Amino acid sequence: MNGKAEQDHHEAGQVSTRTRLERGRGALGPALELVHTGRAPTRAVLTAELGVTRATAGAVAAELEALGLIHVEPGAAAGSQGRPSHRLVVADDGPVVLAAQVHADGFRAALVGLGGRIVATAPGCETIDADPAQVIGSVVDAGADLLRETGRRCVGAGLAVPSAVAEPEGNALNPLHLAWPAGSPVREIFAERVRAAGLAVPAFTGNDVNLAALAEHRHGAGLGARHLLCVATGHRGVGGALVLDGRLHTGSSGLALEVGHLTVNPEGRPCYCGGRGCLDVETDPLAFLTVAGRTPGPEVNLLQQSRDLLRREYADDPLVRRAAEELIDRLGLGLAGLVNILNPDRIILGGLHRALLDADPERLRAVVADRSLWGRSGGVPILACTLDHNSLVGAAELGWQPVLDDPLGALTG
Template identity: 55%
Template sequence: MERGRAVLGPALTLIHTGGAPTRSVLTGALGVTRTTVGAITAELEALRLITVDARPAGGARGRPSHRLDVDPQGPVVLAAQLHTDGFTLALAGLGGRIGQPLDLPLRANDDPRGTLRTMAEEAARLIAASPRRCVGAGLAAPTPVTEPDRLAVISACLGWPTGTPIGALWEEELRAAGIELPPGVVPAVANDANLAALAEHRHGAGRDARHLLYVTSGHQGVGGALVVDGRLHTGSAGLALEIGQLTVDPDGLLCRCGRRGCLDVEAGPPALLAAYGLPAAAPLTEVDAILTGSRAGDRAAREAVEHVAVRLGRGIAAVVDVLNPDRVVLGAFHSALLAGAPELLPATVAARAHWGAYGPVPLSPAELPRPELAGAAELAWEPVLADPQLVAG
C-alpha cells in the first residue's frame, strides 16, 4: 500500500479537478493496478473526501466502473477575498464548489491588522454555523505577495505600508478568532490575479491548457498570471507577471509609476472612461453603460471600446512573445472588451505577436463567476491535495 499512499494526493487532485470521474479512468491516469486504485479510493472515502458509487456504470470499453465524486458533506476550506473597499468570505468544498459568498464592507481608515481581524472574526462565525469541518484557509489579496515571507508590496490601493506582513497577520488573527486548522496546515495568502488563474485552470476556461496566461483588471490596474503544467509560475520571490508596467502607448496616459502609456492605465476601466471623454473617477456604472452602448451601436462607445481593446491587444501580444502560452483567459472587464471587439482584439494580438501569423493564441473569456474567491479556495486546498491524510482525525 506504500505505492498507493504515494499517489493519494495525485488521485484526489484528479477527482477534485474532474479528471477522473470513474475508478477506471483513475487507474489509467495513475498507471497503477485496479486493486491499488480500489485501496486508494477506499482510503479517500474513509477520510470523507470523496464518494464511490456502489453501482458501477459503463466504462470506456463497456466495462462497468464505479463513479467517483467529491463528498458533498466532507471537509471545507475558508476562501477569503480582500477588496479595496470590502471583503468576501465563503466556505468551499472540493471540486470547485463554492458556498454562498458573504460580502461585507470594511471600516474606513482601518489598519492592516484591524482589517484582517474583522475578516477573521466574521470567518469564525461562518465556520461555526457550518456542520462541516474547516481544514484550510486561503486569502486572495489585491497586491503582489512575496514568497516565502508573505509580505504585501505595492499595496497603495489598500492604503497599507509597503512590506506589510499580510501572511503573518492573517495567520495570527485567524488563530485569535478561534479558528483551528489541522496540524501542519498554515493559512495561506497570495495575489488575487494569480489565484484567479489557478481557479480558471482547474475549473474554468483554462482547463486542459498547458501554458495558461490570465489577464485581468480590477477597479484600477491590469494584472497577469501564468500557469505552467498545472502550477502557478510566481518567479523567484512571488512577484512574476506584473504586466501592468508594459508600455503600450508611449504618448498615452500618465501612469502612477511616472511613465506614460503603461498597460495599467491604458487597458483598465478608467481608460475606457477616459476614451469616452469621462473623468477616470466617474462611477463604474458608467463603464457598464459604455460597454452596453457599444453593443447597441453607439459610435462613441464603440470607438472607446476599440481604443482600449487595441492597447490591451498590444500588451497581450508582448507577453505572448515572451511566454508562448497555448491559451489566454480574460477576466470580466477584458472579456467584455472581447465581446465588444470580437475581431479587433484577436487581430491586434495576432498582428503584434511575433508568432501570430503561425497560429494565433485563443482568447477566451473567464468562466467562473468569482475566480479570485475560487482561487483562494484552491490555495487553501493545496496542503490537503498534497497530503490527504492531513484531514485524518
C-alpha cells in the same frame, strides 16, 4: 482445505490487502487531485490515469471516501471492460477552506469545498480601511461566522490581495489601490487573525490575479493548458499570471508577471509606478469610463459600472464603442508583447478585459495576431475566464494544497 491452509490463505489475503493499501496511499494525493479537477470522473478513468490496478484504484477511492473527501457512487459510464464504472464525486458535505479576498471596494469571505465549489459566501461592501489588520480581521471574522453557521470542518485558509506578494515574507509590496502601507505583512496578519478566530489551520496569501489563474487552470477556462497566461482587471488596475505545467510561475521572489506596468502608450496617462501609459492605467475600468466620457458614480464599483456600460450602450453609443476599441487596441498590444516573450498555449481574460473580449473578439484577436510573431504563425486561443469569484476559488486552492499533497497526513496527522 485444512485449518492451517485456511489460516495461511487468510493471512496471505491480509498481506495482499495491506500491500495494496500501502501502495495506494502513495497515490492518494494524485488521485484526489484528479477528482478535484474533474479529470477522473470514474474509477475506471482513475485506474488509467494513475497507472495502477483496478484493485489498487478501488482501495485508493475507498480511502478517500473514508476521509470524507469524495463519494463513490454506482454509475452508468462504461468501464475498461465494458462494465459500469463507479462515479467519483467530491463530497458535498466534506471539509472546506476559508477563502478571503480584499479589493478596492470591499472584501468577500467564502467557504470553498473540493472541486472549487463555493459552499457559502459573505460579501462585505465597506470602505477599505488604511490599516490592513482591521480589514483582514473583518474578512476573517466573516469567514468564521460562515463556519459557525454551516458547521463545516475547516482544513485551511487562503487570502487574495490586489498586490504583488513578496516571498518568502508574504508582504504586499504595492497595494496601490488600497492605501495600505507598501510592504504590509499581510500573510503574518492573516495567519494571526485566523488563529485568533480559533482556527488551527495553515494560512496562505497570494496575489489575486495569480490565484484567479490557478483556479481557472484547475476548474475553468484554463483546464488542460500547459502554459496558461491570464490577464485581468480588478476593480482597479491590471494584473497578470502564468501557470506552467500546473504550477504558478511566481519568479525568484513572488513578483513575476507584473504585466500592469507594460508600456502600451508612451504618451499616455501617468501611472502609479512612475511610468506613463502602462497597461494598468490604459485598460482598467477607470480608463474605460474616462475615455467613454462617463463620470464614475459611488453607487457601485468601477468594474461593475464598466461592464454595465458595455452591455447596455456598446451597440448604440459611438463614444462607448470608440472607448472599447481604444482599450482593445491597447490591451492587444500588451498581449502581443507577452505572447512574444512567453509563448503561451492559451490566454484567458478576466474582469473588464473579459467584457471587452465579449464585445469584439475578432478585433482583439486580430491585434494580437498582427503584433506577435507566434500569433502570425497560427494564433493563440484567447478565451474568457469562466469562474465566478475566481480569485476566491484560487485563494482556497492555496488552503487545499496541503490536503492534495498528502490527504492522510493533512487530515489525520
